[in-house]
Amino acid sequence: MPRFVIDPREFADQRVLVTGGTKGAGQAIVRRLSAAGAVTVAVARSAIPVDSTPGLFVQADLCTPEGAVTVVRTVKDKLGGIDILVHNLGGSSAPGGGFAALTDELWQEELSLNLLGAVRLDRALIPAMIERGRGVVLHISSIQRRLPLPDSTIAYAAAKAALSTYSKALSKELGPKGVRVNSIAPGWIRTTAAEALVQRIAEHSGTDEAAARQSIMDALGGIPIGRPSWPEEVAELVAFLASARAASIHGSEYTIDGGTIPTV
Template sequence: MSVQFKADPTEFAGKNVVVTGGTMGAGEAIVKRFLRAGAKVATAARNIPQEPELGVTFIPADLSTPEGIDVLAKEALSELGAIDILVHSLGGSSTPGGGFKAATEEFWQQELALNLLAAVRLDRLLVPGMLERGEGVVIHLASIQHRLPLHESTIPYAAAKAALANYSKSLSKEVGPAGVRVNTVSPGWIRTSAADRMVQRLAESGGIDEDQARQGIMDALGGIPIGRPAWPEEIAELVAFLASERAASIHGADYVIDGGTVPTQ
């Protein structure tokens, strides 16, 4: 089950959009949202999906590496031209349960490369073009875990997302006067295949079933007042709003979309 929202097919007509992590979860929903609104969209993945979304430019690249970022930037500029909107939805955690002792050097390096450095590196290549034109939008997807980390399994992920939110704010201060808007979206728990895999890992490492693991996540988060995770399409709607002219005065902000999980701001 998921949700679907109507979109003005001309809202982003003539806009060139790059979305990282656009082949699954919230990233895939964001890609589809911009497509339905008339944009040209490019995204990257290690492998092109078996059933690629029609109209999307897929660029094979490993965005956890500097070389992969270079490939995406060059190919996106070649295929689309100047980039108007850049959305960093890439992210995830592969660290096993077990707290800080289970988070080895390898996992720390992986989480930082995927959840922080990919965005930093791609901004460095694509934002200068926005500055030259005096306009553009950058949106970083962080996580409420930069405020509510889950120590059992996602310490490196949470730390990387906290750094991403801090970096996003810093970038906004620098490029805002030149006409480039930068904002952060911090989702809570999203019902994605990656979230389901995390539940499976926690269940396996803890010797419990998936329902217990899922309840453990809910308990660690302090509950979700609306009673459910967000759907990827709901994240995409917020991203589309922040990228649109309707949000022309919104800059340097961190928008939480978590069903009320974070008790205070």
Template sequence: MSGFLTLDGKRALITAGTKGAGAATLALFRALGATVLTTARSRPDDLPEELFIAANLTTEEGCASVAEAAHRRLGGLDIVVHMLGGSSAPGGGFAALTDADWQQELALNLLPAVRLDRRIVPGMVGRGSGVVIHVSSIQRLLPLPQSTTAYAAAKAALSTYSKALSKEVSPKGVRVVRVAPGWIETEAAVRYAQRLAEQAGTDYEGGRKIIMDGLGGIPLGRPAKPDEVASLIAFLASDRAAAITGTEYVIDGGTVPTA
């Protein structure tokens, strides 16, 4: 067995691979030898056009176009990594959430994975091999009731769906794994910490502490970095993890007190 990690010869789709942990995962997959496509609504200037599929994955039509483009360009997929997620729901607790807010959170955090898998996984099953990685969140275990109720519920649904899919397709050669990050220090997270710092009259480290305290503390003392999340995903997608399926890997610096 090779002593190093490789994705040489693998064909992969990474959703939301233009920013943050998604961009770090895209870069690492390419460095490890994979042929990679990613998708978002618009392509950043620094991303080569041949790596990109423009689509709105919150719609059924957008998911269909991505699956068709991936098959057309690569002839099939060996790995799909569902990085897409986020929340724009208002704060204020459960009573502040409208039906439209709930629908939006489900449309972003659950349904893209369901719709893409429905179109991609049968090809993996037909070949008897493939890897599906669903990126969930520790929020499914530790929701923040004032701000992330709908997001956390959508990620919990994604996790349950992922487990069910793994039980169905693992006997047919397709591995399904979940990755649950905590707070990741992405560009957006840095800007958020800076805003909190300005509001509190403190520095960036003070802003980071406000976020960490809001999560109940991070024993490691810092958030995860995008490259660290990417490294975990790359390992799980590789043949080095060939006996791993149906489970979840938390990368949160110890935020979740129990597993």
């Protein structure tokens, strides 16, 4: 796992909300920004894992309008507002079987998780950023919005495409008002869940973890650097884009995929 030099004061007094901030990339983002002095808020459905250390944890289902209301009310009551909003929430649980297996319910679930959860929180929390004339919004998309995989992630890829397009549109509206908006498109990230998938593939196919990992990379068309990204590397990019060092970066999408996307 990579280690980076962190300025412990870079985000001092900044209030940061990270959706899905208890596992995978979200947990790494919370750790990275907390270590840099931010007051972090993590949101997830399950109780907080013992190794997670946000300043504040809100238990809510962000696929529902009620979950968004709970989060907004809690951060306004406890912190007065949010300066940096990291929409890390996302994923897919759709079954295999291609387009025909995707019912209206499954489409709705993928859109709620990967698009509407962010849209609702933005609508509630950005007006206060506009009033203050400053703020940062980051949407975690996916390379699948440009490189959709067939079989089980069609709806996920389409929802992430919508998220990236929404993020760009939002940047045009908010840039003149002092709020910076960008998105990040990761490729394969080496999360705990991804490692569990590697183990399942190895057990199912009777190979070892290296072969299973290679089979996932092959399905992606190869990863030129030969490995997935670490969650800490995604968190480092988030920290950069959220910081004053990126003050003129706005309306962009940064890809972090070890070269997986094969075109310019």
